[in-house]
Amino acid sequence: MKHRTPWLALLVAAICAPALARADAAPGEPGRGFTAFVELGCSGCHGTVGQGGPGLRLAPQPISAQAIAIYIRNPTGVMPPFTSAELSDATIIDIQAYLASVKPPPKLADIPLLN
Amino acid sequence: MADRLDMKRRGLFGAVAAGATAIAATGATTKGARAAESAPPPAAPPSAAVKAAEAQPLAPREMALVGKSCSDFMVDVMKSLPVDYITTMPGSTFRGLHESIINYGNNKSPELLTCLHEEVAVGMGHGYAKVAGKPLAALVHGVVGVQHASMAIYNAWADRVPVIVMIGNTLALEERRPGVEWTHSAQDNAALIRDFTKWDDMPVSLPHFAESTVRAWRIAMTPPYAPTAIVVDGALAENPVHDEPAAIPRLARLSAPVGDPAALTEAAKLLADAQSPVIMVDCAVRTAAGMADLVAIAEVLGAPVIDKGGRMNFPSRHPLNGTQRAGALLRGADVVIGIEVADLYGAVNNYRDVIHRDATPMMKPGSKLISLSAADLLIKANLQDFQRYQPVDLAISGDGEASLPLLLDALRRGVGRSDAREARAKALADAARQAHDRSRQAATYGWDATPISVARLCMEVYAQVRDDDWALTTGQGFQSNWPSRLWDFTKPYQHIGDSGGYGVGYSPVSSAGAALAHRDAGGRVPVAIIGDGELMCAPTALWTLAHHRIPLLMVVHNNRAYHQEVMHVERMAARHGRPTARATIGTVMTDPNIDFAKLAASMGVWSIGPIEDPAALGPALKQAVAMVKSGHPALVDVVSQAR
Numbered sequence: 001m002k003h004r005t006p007w008l009a010l011l012v013a014a015i016c017a018p019a020l021a022r023a024d025a026a027p028g029e030p031g032r033g034f035t036a037f038v039e040l041g042c043s044g045c046h047g048t049v050g051q052g053g054p055g056l057r058l059a060p061q062p063i064s065a066q067a068i069a070i071y072i073r074n075p076t077g078v079m080p081p082f083t084s085a086e087l088s089d090a091t092i093i094d095i096q097a098y099l100a101s102v103k104p105p106p107k108l109a110d111i112p113l114l115n
Numbered sequence: 116m117a118d119r120l121d122m123k124r125r126g127l128f129g130a131v132a133a134g135a136t137a138i139a140a141t142g143a144t145t146k147g148a149r150a151a152e153s154a155p156p157p158a159a160p161p162s163a164a165v166k167a168a169e170a171q172p173l174a175p176r177e178m179a180l181v182g183k184s185c186s187d188f189m190v191d192v193m194k195s196l197p198v199d200y201i202t203t204m205p206g207s208t209f210r211g212l213h214e215s216i217i218n219y220g221n222n223k224s225p226e227l228l229t230c231l232h233e234e235v236a237v238g239m240g241h242g243y244a245k246v247a248g249k250p251l252a253a254l255v256h257g258v259v260g261v262q263h264a265s266m267a268i269y270n271a272w273a274d275r276v277p278v279i280v281m282i283g284n285t286l287a288l289e290e291r292r293p294g295v296e297w298t299h300s301a302q303d304n305a306a307l308i309r310d311f312t313k314w315d316d317m318p319v320s321l322p323h324f325a326e327s328t329v330r331a332w333r334i335a336m337t338p339p340y341a342p343t344a345i346v347v348d349g350a351l352a353e354n355p356v357h358d359e360p361a362a363i364p365r366l367a368r369l370s371a372p373v374g375d376p377a378a379l380t381e382a383a384k385l386l387a388d389a390q391s392p393v394i395m396v397d398c399a400v401r402t403a404a405g406m407a408d409l410v411a412i413a414e415v416l417g418a419p420v421i422d423k424g425g426r427m428n429f430p431s432r433h434p435l436n437g438t439q440r441a442g443a444l445l446r447g448a449d450v451v452i453g454i455e456v457a458d459l460y461g462a463v464n465n466y467r468d469v470i471h472r473d474a475t476p477m478m479k480p481g482s483k484l485i486s487l488s489a490a491d492l493l494i495k496a497n498l499q500d501f502q503r504y505q506p507v508d509l510a511i512s513g514d515g516e517a518s519l520p521l522l523l524d525a526l527r528r529g530v531g532r533s534d535a536r537e538a539r540a541k542a543l544a545d546a547a548r549q550a551h552d553r554s555r556q557a558a559t560y561g562w563d564a565t566p567i568s569v570a571r572l573c574m575e576v577y578a579q580v581r582d583d584d585w586a587l588t589t590g591q592g593f594q595s596n597w598p599s600r601l602w603d604f605t606k607p608y609q610h611i612g613d614s615g616g617y618g619v620g621y622s623p624v625s626s627a628g629a630a631l632a633h634r635d636a637g638g639r640v641p642v643a644i645i646g647d648g649e650l651m652c653a654p655t656a657l658w659t660l661a662h663h664r665i666p667l668l669m670v671v672h673n674n675r676a677y678h679q680e681v682m683h684v685e686r687m688a689a690r691h692g693r694p695t696a697r698a699t700i701g702t703v704m705t706d707p708n709i710d711f712a713k714l715a716a717s718m719g720v721w722s723i724g725p726i727e728d729p730a731a732l733g734p735a736l737k738q739a740v741a742m743v744k745s746g747h748p749a750l751v752d753v754v755s756q757a758r
Contacts, residue, residue, distance in 0.1 A: 044682060047568070050560075077467070078686070080689030082689060107559070
């Protein structure tokens with residue numbers, strides 16, 4: 001049972017998020033993505049730069065927009081699900097673009113307070 | 116003498132009354148021309164009726180009191196107890212006792228501390244007791260003051276912390292002034308808080324007051340600790356002492372209830388024979404000796420300790436601290452002992468807040484669970500703070516800390532040297548080190564972000580105090596437990612847990628009390644990381660800190676929201692298929708933003724902020740710490756990420 005959930009989610013994603021899978025999908029726009037990330041409340045749990053908090057760390061180097069959609073439409077934890085009416089595929093692409101634009105943090109060795 | 120004093124008072128009052136009469140008469144006869152008056156007219160001579168009244172002997176009940184009052188005796192009782200402070204917002208139902216404390220008692224032991232809300236008065240007692248190891252008394256007004264205080268009393272109850280609540284009241288109807296005093300009197304004032312106090316009484320005589328107050332202290336301080344209440348009858352307090360003062364009972368030396376030695380020996384055997392034993396603690400440790408016992412138990416067993424953080428139970432950097440790997444450790448455990456774990460069910464089950472709520476046991480089938488706790492010794496029916504019932508294999512009723520020496524002795528008797536145990540301890544130490552490194556790495560993400568990351572906020576604070584004798588006075592859940600993950604906690608007083616009752620407003624008031632105890636201990640730098648919503652529930656604690664010169668570094672984790680509630684409303688909107696973006700309605704504190712630095716400054720607290728630039732935070736904190744070290748409170752407002 002534990003291993004079946006991702007396959008189910010992938011199947012749902014393949015049906016529900018065809019736009020995300022298309023090679024010709026319009027590229028995301030980070031500015032719009034940031035606005036959506038904050039206004040929809042994503043940043044409340046994941047942090048404004050996706051650094052994590054109550055929710056998982058999402059940036060830098062985020063997972064693909066399609067993988068985000070797979071989880072976001074059918075989350076398995078306490079995160080609320082977001083339907084396409086609330087969060088369109090195009091907006092997910094924008095959010096992914098924003099997360100991909102987040103610069104890497106300073107190196108641990110370069111932060112005296114953490115050493 | 117009494118007559119003479121009383122006549123003098125009547126003479127003075129008579130002159131004032133005559134003047135007032137004259138002014139009133141002037142006003143009545145010179146409408147519109149008052150500004151032109153340069154001097155009041157001469158007072159009218161006393162009438163025949165007034166002259167006759169002045170000549171009458173005074174009735175005994177009208178004489179001024181010159182001897183010892185019953186409230187003086189009440190102060191004697193309080194001085195017989197180890198109660199250093201009495202916190203209060205003034206109220207007429209206890210005016211006699213108030214005056215006796217400051218004059219007859221010379222405002223020492225107990226010293227009266229001024230609070231601007233009863234929640235502050237009791238909440239200070241909550242934090243104070245967890246640091247000082249003894250209660251203070253909070254003196255609250257009848258009915259209305261009790262209701263103001265009730266939130267803080269409930270927090271102390273749920274957190275099992277002793278506070279002596281003293282409630283003003285006027286029992287006999289003929290003693291009540293018409294009007295307000297009736298609305299502040301009750302036939303049973305303590306009924307308002309009886310669901311969340313351990314014991315209360317309403318003494319009707321001085322011997323009764325003496326016995327019940329000493330009893331209230333003893334009951335509050337016998338584990339499991341909890342608030343107790345004494346209703347002080349105002350009429351009794353204001354009466355003179357007619358007879359020889361009542362005897363004050365001697366306060367006994369207290370010992371805590373200890374778990375059954377046979378059961379503790381059985382627990383020790385189960386743990387010693389286990390392949391993967393786990394120790395879980397929450398509110399287990401109160402003293403350095405208790406912490407030393409717990410460390411010894413973990414080291415003898417080679418077992419990891421999961422610290423749920425209700426108190427500072429186990430050194431945060433100890434190689435056997437497994438807190439950051441709690442889930443993995445519980446899933447792999449074959450024997451777990453929970454010591455004073457307030458919510459054992461929640462600790463060993465994964466409960467999901469989803470539409471079809473479910474819970475999954477974290478421990479594998481066949482594993483054994485032992486509980487050692489005094490919780491069953493103090494439980495009431497109405498309020499559900501006792502949490503869900505968790506079946507266990509062995510339930511030992513007894514105070515956790517007091518039972519640790521017996522558990523340790525049993526382990527030392529039954530546990531010999533074992534290569535497997537030593538290998539296990541080494542593996543656990545490696546895992547703890549790796550978990551710590553993961554936390555350090557996690558803290559780098561968002562390090563330079565604006566709003567300021569909570570990890571950075573916590574580490575900037577730590578950098579300023581780490582070389583001092585510091586203590587954190589607030590919980591850490593809303594700060595993603597960054598302090599426990601990254602700071603080096605070694606002493607019980609460095610962390611005193613959270614509110615217990617989840618009553619918002621705890622942090623500022625409890626921190627004020629904790630800071631008071633740290634001030635008395637000497638040389639400590641207390642630090643509070645306070646949420647913005649928490650501070651706005653009880654901001655008047657700032658004034659009490661300033662007024663009584665109680666040093667405390669307050670760092671406002673200002674995310675401009677009741678963030679937890681934002682998440683709840685988002686979850687409900689998503690569940691109902693409606694916009695989550697509107698979840699900020701009713702849950703955020705913007706437009707206008709609250710200026711906490713100005714708020715603090717208005718009450719005499721040194722302050723700085725809002726700090727939005729991460730690079731500005733360190734210098735701001737440095738100034739604030741300097742102010743704290745000079746003996747004053749200081750506040751730094753930090754605009755921060757949500758968690």
